[in-house]
Amino acid sequence: MALEELYQEIILDHYRKPRHPGRLAQADVEVRHYNPVCGDQLTVGVKLDGDKITDIAVEGVGCSISQAAASVMTEQVIGHTVPEALEASEAFRRLMHGESEGEPDEEVLGDGVAFAGVAKYPVRIKCALLGWMALKDAAARALAGQDGGETVYDEDEGS
Amino acid sequence: MTTTTDRSRDGTPDRAPFDPARIRPDFPIFAREFHGKPLIYLDSANTSQKPDQVLAAMDDYYRRHNANVHRAVYALAEEATFALEESRAKVARFVGASDRATVFTKNVTEGINLVAYAWGLRNLHEGDEILVTEMEHHANLVPWQMAAQLTGARVRAIPVTDAFVLDLDAYDRLLSERTKLVAVSAMSNVLGTINPVPLIAERAHAVGALVLADAAQAVPHLGVTFDGLGADFMGFTGHKLLGPMGIGVLVARPELLDSMEPFQTGGEMIRQVTLESATWNDIPWRFESGTPNVGGAVGLAAAVDYLGAIGMDRVRAHEAAVTAYALERLVELDGLRLLGPGDVEQQGGVVSFTLGDVHPHDVAQVLDAEGIAVRAGDHCAMPLHTRFGLSASTRVSFSVYSTNDEVDALVTALDKTQRLFA
Numbered sequence: 001m002a003l004e005e006l007y008q009e010i011i012l013d014h015y016r017k018p019r020h021p022g023r024l025a026q027a028d029v030e031v032r033h034y035n036p037v038c039g040d041q042l043t044v045g046v047k048l049d050g051d052k053i054t055d056i057a058v059e060g061v062g063c064s065i066s067q068a069a070a071s072v073m074t075e076q077v078i079g080h081t082v083p084e085a086l087e088a089s090e091a092f093r094r095l096m097h098g099e100s101e102g103e104p105d106e107e108v109l110g111d112g113v114a115f116a117g118v119a120k121y122p123v124r125i126k127c128a129l130l131g132w133m134a135l136k137d138a139a140a141r142a143l144a145g146q147d148g149g150e151t152v153y154d155e156d157e158g159s
Numbered sequence: 160m161t162t163t164t165d166r167s168r169d170g171t172p173d174r175a176p177f178d179p180a181r182i183r184p185d186f187p188i189f190a191r192e193f194h195g196k197p198l199i200y201l202d203s204a205n206t207s208q209k210p211d212q213v214l215a216a217m218d219d220y221y222r223r224h225n226a227n228v229h230r231a232v233y234a235l236a237e238e239a240t241f242a243l244e245e246s247r248a249k250v251a252r253f254v255g256a257s258d259r260a261t262v263f264t265k266n267v268t269e270g271i272n273l274v275a276y277a278w279g280l281r282n283l284h285e286g287d288e289i290l291v292t293e294m295e296h297h298a299n300l301v302p303w304q305m306a307a308q309l310t311g312a313r314v315r316a317i318p319v320t321d322a323f324v325l326d327l328d329a330y331d332r333l334l335s336e337r338t339k340l341v342a343v344s345a346m347s348n349v350l351g352t353i354n355p356v357p358l359i360a361e362r363a364h365a366v367g368a369l370v371l372a373d374a375a376q377a378v379p380h381l382g383v384t385f386d387g388l389g390a391d392f393m394g395f396t397g398h399k400l401l402g403p404m405g406i407g408v409l410v411a412r413p414e415l416l417d418s419m420e421p422f423q424t425g426g427e428m429i430r431q432v433t434l435e436s437a438t439w440n441d442i443p444w445r446f447e448s449g450t451p452n453v454g455g456a457v458g459l460a461a462a463v464d465y466l467g468a469i470g471m472d473r474v475r476a477h478e479a480a481v482t483a484y485a486l487e488r489l490v491e492l493d494g495l496r497l498l499g500p501g502d503v504e505q506q507g508g509v510v511s512f513t514l515g516d517v518h519p520h521d522v523a524q525v526l527d528a529e530g531i532a533v534r535a536g537d538h539c540a541m542p543l544h545t546r547f548g549l550s551a552s553t554r555v556s557f558s559v560y561s562t563n564d565e566v567d568a569l570v571t572a573l574d575k576t577q578r579l580f581a
Contacts, residue, residue, distance in 0.1 A: 003528040007521075007579065015580075038520050038536050039550030061550060063520035064580065127520065 006121060007064070010114040014068035019075045024057045029142040032150045033134040040066035040127055044134040048142050051082045058131060065115075065124050070131025072111045082139045088112075089132045096125045177473045179562050185210035185465075186560055196530025199565045204348050204376060204509045204556030205534050206398045209462075213402055216461035217454045227450055229427065243453045246460035247443070253463040254395070255384035256410035260417075262446045263406060263456055267375045268298040270394035270409035271342075273446060274371055275302035277422040278415075279340070285311030287339045290368075292317040292325055292354075293546050294347045297539045299373040303342055312339070319546055323350045323499050330359065338368040345377035345388060349538045349554065350499040351482075351509035353381065360389040369415070375399055379558070380478055380507045382471025385410045397455060401559075402462035406455030409446075416442045423448040466559070474559050478508035481557045485510055485566045492573055498552055508557035511538070514573060517580045519553040525576040531569055 024030070027045030034041045040062030047055040056078050058070045073092075077085035091108045094100045096119055104113040118128045141149070183189055186208050191198050200208060226236040228243050244258075251261040264270040279302075283289070289303045293316050300314075307314045315333055318326045325343075334341075341363040346353050360370040371392040377383040378395035385393050392415075396407040421428055421439060428448040430438045439445045466474055483503045489495055494515030500506045514522055519535035526533050534554045537544045544550060555569060 003525060003579075006524065012580070039544075040518075040520075041550070063518035065520070121524070124520070124524070 005117040006124075008114045008117070010111050011064065011068045014071040014111065015064040018058065018060075018067060018071040020057045020071070020078065021059065022057050023059050024055055027055075027057075029138045029146065031134050031138045031141065033130055033137065034150070035062075035066070035126055035130055037123075037126065038063060040130055042066065042070050042131055042134050044070070044131065044138050046135070046138045046142055048082070048139075051143065053077050053080055053082065053085060053139070056135075058134075060131075062130075063124075063127050065118060066127040066130045069112070069115060069128040070134070072115070073131040073135055076108075076110045076112060077135060082143060085135060085139060089136055092132055093129065095119065096128055177469065177477045177559075179477065179560050182210070182469070183560050183562075185212065187211060187214070189560070193530045193532075194528050199529070199531040199568050201555040201557070201561070201565065201569060202532045202534050203558035203561070204399070204538075204554065206404065207379065207401050207558050208560065209401055209403065209458075210465055212465050213458050213461045217403060217458040220454050220457040225453070228453060229444070239453055242457050243451060246453075246456035249460040249463055250408055250456075251410070253467060254378060254393070254408075254410060255386040256393075257413050259442050260411045260413040260415075262409045262411070262416070262443045263451055264394075264409050265405055265452070266398070266407040267373060267394040267396045268302075268407075270392075270396075270407050271298055271371065271373065272302050273409055273422040274392050275306045277419045277446070278369075279303070279306035280309055281420060283307070283310040283312040283339055286337060287312040288333075288335070288337045289314050290317055290330070290333055290338055290341045290343075290363075291315075292343055293319040294325070294350060294352065294540065294543045295342065295344055296348050296373060296375070297541070298375075299342050299344060299371070300542070303340075316542070317343075319350075319352075319543065324352055324505065325354055325359075327355070327358075331362065334362060334366050334368070336366055338363065338366055340369050340371060342371045343373070345372045345374040345383055345393075346381060346507045346509070347499075347540075347543075348376050348509060349511050349540045349543055349552070351506035351511075352500055353377070353505055353507055356383075357387070357389045360391075376507060376509065379466075380475065380509075382475055391415055397459035397462065400459065400462050401465060402459035403455050406452050406459050408459075413442065416446070419446075421445055421448070425449055427451070469559065477559060478557050478561070479503040481561045481563060481566060482506065482508045482510065484563050485555065485557070485569070488566055488570045489573075491570065492577065494577065495573070498547060498549075508561070509554065510556070511552045511554040513549065513552055515577060515580075517576055519551045521580060522553045522573070522576050525579060526569070526572050529568065529572040529575075531565075531572055533569075 024045035030045040032043045042060035045057050056074045076088045098119040188208050224238045226239040228240040251258045317330045320326050363370045369391040372390035374393050374395045379400040392411045394409050398404040425448040428445050496513045498511040523535035536551050
């Protein structure tokens with residue numbers, strides 16, 4: 001499988017120019033997720049209005065797949081409700097695990113469709129999912145009225 | 160089964176210059192290709208590849224000599240017992256240790272845990288200090304944290320300098336009559352740094368402290384010996400030494416080992432057992448509970464035979480030559496930052512680096528597409544990476560079968576990686 005299928009131009013673009021970088025000044029919730037296997041880390045902050053994600057930012061250090069996927073995630077969820085964001089998260093997870101039927105839905109996944117190649121590199125799946133896991137965590141905490149926390153990515157959860 | 164190898168026919172070490180091309184055919188895995196490219200295996204510090212001779216020895220044991228050891232009277236069991244004990248003797252001789260203080264373990268991690276549990280928990284007290292170093296592998300760090308927590312002792316770390324060597328002045332300042340153990344790597348699995356264990360041991364002994372040397376890299380690549388290092392305990396492992404996984408070795412000073420209570424208890428390590436109590440076997444068997452990994456021991460003995468026939472001085476010289484070539488070529492890459500002394504007098508065949516802003520995971524991925532296997536991450540040494548402001552690095556490591564051509568392929572692939580992520 002050619003390297004180019006994994007490292008598509010879209011992915012490299014998101015890596016070089018993340019769409020919502022940095023920290024939110026007034027996040028409702030901020031979570032920090034970390035993948036100890038490779039040292040990828042992401043701090044995801046969200047601001048909600050009701051159940052709508054009005055703002056989001058990601059500050060991170062890590063491999064191109066983890067950082068680019070997190071950037072794509074921010075693009076796909078901003079301005080959407082939490083249920084819609086969770087649907088996108090689930091669609092992306094299915095894409096990573098090769099469980100999508102037919103063509104990946106570009107409406108729901110946006111640039112996330114470019115990550116289809118990651119499914120063939122099991123070690124990198126966790127990298128791609130890190131941002132989405134952080135989002136799910138942040139959204140759940142925001143809805144529950146908590147402030148956020150630090151999470152080490154648990155291999156047994158959500159894979 | 161034995162192919163033409165780099166050894167003279169009577170088995171004595173060959174004095175001609177070593178040529179890896181002559182031994183590579185002994186390693187069946189090098190026939191494999193990945194992504195259409197021949198395997199370029201630069202991760203021997205992680206685990207080494209195995210020659211036919213090791214595989215054949217293990218296969219022969221299970222096909223023709225397998226039985227449980229030490230207990231049965233029948234001839235086959237005698238053969239199995241002989242296989243185990245002869246393997247022990249060969250391994251002990253290879254590292255200059257005494258047979259009776261050569262314990263088979265699962266790996267180095269288990270060997271260090273053995274010392275932490277069997278010696279540490281019974282001999283460390285509140286206020287005692289264990290010195291480790293900032294460059295230790297987690298295996299020679301976490302067990303001491305555990306022992307300290309359970310005994311009230313304290314773990315302190317000898318720092319690593321910006322030149323990637325141990326700060327020996329800091330070591331002198333840390334040593335005191337409270338120091339009971341110094342746990343140190345003989346050769347760093349990240350930096351390649353060769354630590355002056357004999358000197359460290361001398362100073363530790365002067366204050367009454369014991370020394371445990373993690374020689375997981377040093378035994379296979381530098382040919383260190385137990386008597387040469389001067390430590391009280393030394394751990395190494397078969398799978399980094401061209402042997403199988405699941406067999407490691409802990410050697411110790413015999414009187415010290417003999418004074419120790421067991422680690423794991425059960426069968427084999429006892430002498431007499433009643434319902435209420437048990438008495439212990441002699442060393443080394445006191446520290447080998449349950450059925451041993453006889454197949455693994457046989458494989459390890461075949462591996463030390465293989466390396467011994469080449470001669471560890473020639474193994475070291477070859478790896479140093481490839482490492483020197485790698486160090487020379489790697490610095491041609493703009494943005495490559497070497498982590499390690501950068502000179503083969505101070506560094507064994509392990510070279511870690513960062514490549515500009517490219518994450519090690521991505522480096523390893525691009526290299527994989529070229530059939531090149533390297534390790535990316537923290538190499539089980541998180542504190543060391545934190546010390547240098549990193550979360551991860553890329554590591555290449557060499558063995559007796561590594562070649563300069565492989566280094567050339569590595570550099571070409573690293574250049575390609577940089578251009579992809581520019």
